[in-house]
Amino acid sequence: VLFRSGGFTKLFRVMNWDGDGTPAIMARTPNGLLYKYKSDGAGGFAANQPTQVGSSWNIFTDIMVTNNWTGDGHPNILGRKANGDLLLYTSDGHGGWLNGGVGKLVGTAWNQFNTILTPGDWLGAGHQALIGRNPKGELFLYESDGAGGWLHNGIAIKIGSAWDQFKIFMAVGDFSGDNKVDVIGIQPSGVMKLYTTDGHGVWQAPEIGRASCRERV
DSSP, X not given: OOOOGGGOSEEEEEESTTSXXXXXXXXXXXXXXXXXXXXXXXXXXXXSSOEEEESXXXXXXXXXXXXXXXXXXXXXXXXXXXXXXXXXXXXXXXXXXXXXXXXXXXXXXXXXXXXXXXXXXXXXXXOOEEEEEXXXXXXXXXXXXXXXXXXXXXXXXXXXXXXXXXXXXXXXXSSSSSSSOEEXXXXXXXOEEEEEBOSSSOBSSSSTTSTTSEEEO
């Protein structure tokens, strides 16, 4: 068996890491080694063995993937440490890392959030974004400037409240088929709710939990 998820503490997908248009799965072991399992583009893996692409990744309590955060057309990885530091790692577009795989500090105090989403181009302006949820259920939007920094000097915009009703929630891309970003939340009871946007950061559901969102149990 080429791939077993049981031995890893974190799995995530990256797109076009090697510059060939195919996805890959990255997997972190308990001792912090990071492995890449490259897709063959046809439902399998391209090699008999994974490639080790990093070490010491167990310093991170969370790992997020973004596309083109720095504006060079390459995917990026953000790692959050227990002290709240946020580090940016960038692909070189050929399966390796820029800056020798050394992360760049791009934020602090991110341990205030219990969940961080990477919804992509949330405002429709061509910039990647991060959304953080704090324990009170408030949502805050941070937007990239498209060159590795932050718009608005890194000051967040509050975009929601009462999101602590969800045990799990996630950015799912264009789930509703209207070419706009959507979010799904799952309540402890198992109820799943879909929240759509207008493609420019405005919720189409007027208020969280109202009947204007779609529910499924």
